[in-house]
Amino acid sequence: MITPTSSIIIALICAVLGGFAQILFKKGADNLKFDLSMLKNYPLIFGLGLYGLSAVLFIFALRNGELSTLYPIIATTYIWVNLLAVKFLNERMNIYKLSGTALIIAGVILTSVI
C-alpha cells in the first residue's frame, strides 16, 4: 500500500493544527481556574477544538494511508510546538531542547517505520 500525497498533506495539516493547539493550551492554562470562568477561557476552548479537529482529520488521512508513513509526519508536531512557542510565547530554545527534539523524532521514525 502506497500512501497517497493527499493523506500525507492531511497528516501534515494535523501536525500543524496540533502544534497550535498546544500553544493555545499553554495560553489557556496560564489563566486556568476551575470555576465558571473556564467557559470564557477562549484559548483553552479553541485549543480543545483544534485538538479534536486534528484527531478527526487524522482518521481521514489514515483511511487511505499507512500508519508507518503517517506517524512520523505527526511527530513533526514536536517541531511546530517549538517554533510556535518561540514565536508566540517567547520561550527560548537551547541545544538540549533542539537535540532532544531531533532524537525524539528519530525515535518515532524507528518505532513506526521499521
Place this chain on the structure above:
Amino acid sequence: MKKMSSKKRKINAKTESKKTKTWAILLVVFCGFLGAIAQLLLKIGSERINESITSIFNLPLLFGFVFYGLATILFIISLKHGEVTILYPIIATSYVWVSLFSSYFLHENITLAKWGGDLLIILGVSLIGYSSKISSNTGVNK
C-alpha cells in the same frame, strides 16, 4: 536608566514564572503513562466492535476515552507550571509505555528497531528534562 532597570526586573520576573517545576514534569510523565493505558484500552475495545451498532459501547473503549481525557486535563494543568517546549515533548514517553504494554498484554512482536526507537525517545526526553534544570539559570532573555 530607571526605565531600563524596571524593564530588566520585569524580564527577570517573567523568566522566574516560566521556570518549569519538577512536579509538572513528573505529572506529564504520568500523562504519558495514562495515554498509553488509553491506547491499550482503545485497541482492546476496537476489536470488540462488530456489525452490531451497540458494540461500540463497550467498557474498554469507554474507559480508553476516559483515560485519554484525564491525561489531557492533567497535561493542561501541568502546562500552567512550566514551558510548553519542555513539557510537550515529554508526552513522547507514551511510545515507550505503548511498546511495553503491547508486548506484555497484547503479545505483539516488538522488533529490535522499535526498542532502539524507544531508547532514542528516552534519551531525547531526558535531554529536554535536563535543560529545564539549567535554562532557568541562564538569565539573559533573547
